Amino acid sequence: MSGDVHVRFREHPRGQFPRVTRLIITGATREVLVDEVRPLVEQFLAARGLVLSSEKTRVTHIDDGFDFLGMNVRKYGGKLLIKPARASVQRFLRKLRVIVKGSATMRHDQLIRRLNPLLRGWANYYRHVVAKLTFNKGGHAIWQCLWRWARRRHPNKGAHWVHRKYFRTVGARHWIFGTTTGKTLSTGRPELLTLYDIAGTPIRRHRKIKAAANPFDVQWESYFEARLGFAMLDSIKGRVRLIRLWLDQRRSCPVCQQMITKSSGWRLYHVERTIDGGTDANRNLILLHPECHRTVRALGLSVVKPARSNGLGKA
Structure with a gap:
């Protein structure tokens, strides 16, 4: 209950x-x-x-379920599933339809820039729950709305002409609502501005913290360092910070002096322990190989943060 x-x-x-x-x-x-x-x-x-x-x-x-903060919480056959609430989804789609319908004279690129923040924010809010089917259906509903918008702008043009003007093919994806920005990429190709693809938003499950975890207990320090690494990977800002740390230490592990690569893996390490007042700022973080991290923590060793590199392998 x-x-x-x-x-x-x-x-x-x-x-x-x-x-x-x-x-x-x-x-x-x-x-x-x-x-x-x-x-x-x-x-x-x-x-x-x-x-x-x-x-x-x-x-x-709980078998009947209830809506809470835009989510529907309900058990299906004894399994608890949290999905986007139907009323919240419909309300969001109605909002988008109103925006698109009221943008009859807006330029192609302006409409995309107006819709993208809404689509990205909505998808990120629901990406931690059972939302893949909702994303697919919502993406199709948005495509239908934009197709009607494009056809109304050119009532005397055929479907093929409208398709060529307003939709692009990006990789294996077709019928992508987008346009060129007038800029040229380093590859020589024109830069494309496309509508945010909510159907392509990856589902990232929320990592529930262990009940016994204590941030003030030294035995849980490695656990919280791992959680910090996962949290940084889940955001663009966090990934930029990780890349900066990697470049600043010349792409190598300060313990074994070997390169840190995608195949070798990595773990975050606090120079000054958080239980001693250390923070999560870049100046207090180092990337180590997982094996080196376990050795350092097990033996109670300390690691000195390397001198900052210019990202080209030189200090």
Whole structure:
């Protein structure tokens, strides 16, 4: 059983608190939630000037599922799956259709630049859940919307002409909504500006932290260093930082002096341990081979950060 509970805040004089927030409370049975948990929650909130929203507070079985923060949480055959909520998906598609319909006179490239941040942000929000099917369907719905937009702009032109003007082939992908920017790449080919492909967004599962993990325990230091590495790989900014670290230390491991490559792998290492006040800043991080990292941590050795390189192998 689970309850989707809405907590309504009382008006704050300076307005720095929201009036409504949401939370989920789980329980073994409906009776436990209704007769025991809810009175305790109401008592806890009342002491802090808060009240439950009676019209929005409900108790539902996990097999029936519920929507929470744009996600649908439900068990299917005993397996818990979190998917994008249908209402949230439809609301997003309606927003895009309104934008496209209202951009009848907008240039091809301007429309792409207006849509791309919305598409990328929406896909990144849902990329940690079971969203691949939703991405595929959403991508097709967006393509249909843009095809109608292009046909309405040229009612006297045929489908083949519209296709050649507004759609491109990129690698093995066809019917890509895009256009040239007028710039030329180093290869001599024209630069293409294309619509963000939500169907091609990779699904990256959320890495749940271990319950026993303690950032202040030296035994868990390697675990948190590994998590930091995974987190940096999940963002463009983080990957740029990793490349900068790799170049700054001449692409090699400071312990064995051998090259760090894709096949050799790597692990992050804190020069000053976080339990001693070290930070995650680049000046406190080094890339080591996994074997070297295990040796250094097991023996309690220290590693000196190499002098910064110019990225060409020279200090």
